[in-house]
Amino acid sequence: MNKDGNKIILLLGLAGFIVMADNWVVSPILPAISQNLTLDISRAGLLITAYMIPFGIFQIIFGPLADRYGKKQVITLAMIMFTIATGLCALGSSLTNLAIYRALTGVFAASVMPISLALIGDMFPIQERQGAIGTFMGISFLGQGLSMAIGGTIAYFLNWRGVFGIYAILAIIPTLLLLKNYKSLPSEKHPGNKIFAPYAKLLGTSRSLFTYFIVLLEGIFIVGSFSYGGAYIAKTYGFNYLYIGLIMTAFGIMSVIGGRMSGKLAAKMGARKVLSLGLVSAAMADIIIYLYGDILGMLILGIALLGLGFIFTHSTLLTRATEFAQKARGAAMSLVAFCFMGGGGIGTAIGGRVIAAAGLDNLFLINGLALVITLLLSFVLIRDHVVEPNEIKEMIRNL
Template sequence: MNTTINNSNLKYNNLILILGLAGFVSAADNWFVSPALQPIASELSISVSTAGIILTSYMIPYGVMQPVYGFFSDRWSKASVLKIIVGGLAIGTAGSAFVRALPLLCLFRIITGFFAAGIIAVSLGLIGDTIPKLERQIYVGRFMGIVFLGQGLSAGLGGLITKYISWRGAFVFFAVVAAISDIILIKGLSSDSKKISFNCKQNNFFLQTKIAICTPAGRKIFPLALISGFLLLGLYSYLGSFLHDVMHLDYLECGVLIMFYGFACLIGGTKVGKLSKRYGKKNIILLGEGFALITALSLYFFHYWEIALVATVFLGFGYICIQSTLATLAFDVNPENTGLPSGLIGLGLFGGGGLGSLFSGWLLSIDGYEAIWIVFASFIVVISLITLKIKLN
């Protein structure tokens, strides 16, 4: 019996490592741009707030396409879909390194976000198909911890490459990492193809999306994902430029400090499943919102790098608490087809994140960084009060 359990755990952990690498790359590919915004803006002769459209250009298609990939991966092989889209991510990232104007850079970021969109949604769907219900949040937490370790580490690596080579060199580096990841997926991930008969209604993407959103669980978790993405990723988007412009850290120092966001996500991801079992999913979401509120208030009141470091760690804990819990709840929306609900969570989080980044840029342009922190802190208080009234399983 113990041998069977150990073999299952080994199988699940190997799956998480393989999927985590692909997710690591998809998160890294967007967020290494954050500490590079200033040099990109300087070379292209634009403001930092204008350069922020690069983040939005990636995150909007990254969010919008997630349910589409999730829907079709329920009907095709999730493993095959992953192998194709990671390759597209590598190509789009490489193209971004060689453009000379903001519109073309935005175009390549849109293309990259289009392909990268399915990686997390399809991976989560594959986890939902493979791992027993009672163990899912443990492995979802580990998977998302690896993913957002990529988000944090990419800031450090991006800052290092930007400082000593250039922001274009950073794009080339991450394109190569994405290509290597695709090779590992092709060799290490076996096909999961399964022949399922779907009727016309089940093959209607818009109808199935409407059904998922209108379920009792969907009406709660999908709007919550949208708002959480808007708030937490909106806070994260201009953290790198804030550290540079206000605290006068260089690009490498900014990147290293932001790396601790990723470490917090990885550590939090290993604990959140067990905490959720003990204290309940709703309380874990509220805990995440509390961490985010502390982050925003700390950045508003204290302009010391030590405080910024603690705030960055808290933001990582907050994000992993909320994201992994919502992703786990999404599996229960439609247990037979896990890809679409997972994609809808991604749409909310990253589509909301794109809007949050755009809103942060607008606040920055009219009233500086302090406006970002205090406005978002106010929003977090409101959404926490709403969360208190929501009934979650």
């Protein structure tokens, strides 16, 4: 990866870091918002929904828009609007207008992941692409790992409005860097592309369909585990948000380290083995947390392995998806982001029911076993050649 390539990855990673940190920022400050605006906490929870719904929906819209009108044009405009919307949240004076501002933030935040990944697909040859994607995703998910600690710390020293104000200031940095490096970014446009037509083609072939299915399962079981990591730490150790955030940072740190390693490992071992290694690491992480989570060192090891498993798995699947539709790469990446984030939402919702029925500890056991099943499915579905439905039937008959 050359110097200019590293600079672009850092730029896009910084944008991803801010957006992923913003994803989770409301959770630790929700009690402060409800108290300040004299709201019941259940009503204040609307702010999380107001963000997540447009964030999920617009994942599948921004990619095709970027293919049609230009990736750098769309992501630059979206980052400008994301910065403004985040700043407006600091001025919210009622549940209604604050929910509107959070919804706008979610709309424009949805652009960063799919378009950044499509840009990386355009800029890096296939032999360098997994390392570039892994580094970008690692930096981005470091933001998610740190989000609770950052939000809680700012709210502690300032107030909840200060959290949004500082996030808006931080968002200015990648926005200005995008404008500064605007000419060096690729500017492919495909004005003839229909907005939703590429999705029918992407879902119409077994190679891409099976890849998206594994991405969905990855989101359900890896993000589903990550989502309740903080709750597990609070229940087991009684730590505050700052300490919880610091421990959860192990996920982000290993994502960054694993992202730098994934491309080199794929070149030596093959992408298929890196995918398997990722799913094995994530499954081991959940089992370690289930068995030894009450030992702090083992808990941190489990969270770190979850981050490593995530980045090996996700960077491999993303690299694979960049080859599905070169003239509609934005749409291909949008569908990955939609499956992954949608899977994370499903996994979080299912996790809540599992916790209510079987307890928090058992969630990690169930997700760990589910990741083992996902690994076995990946052996059947993720192959170097296209696997047609009749081949699947034959494989099942031979089991």
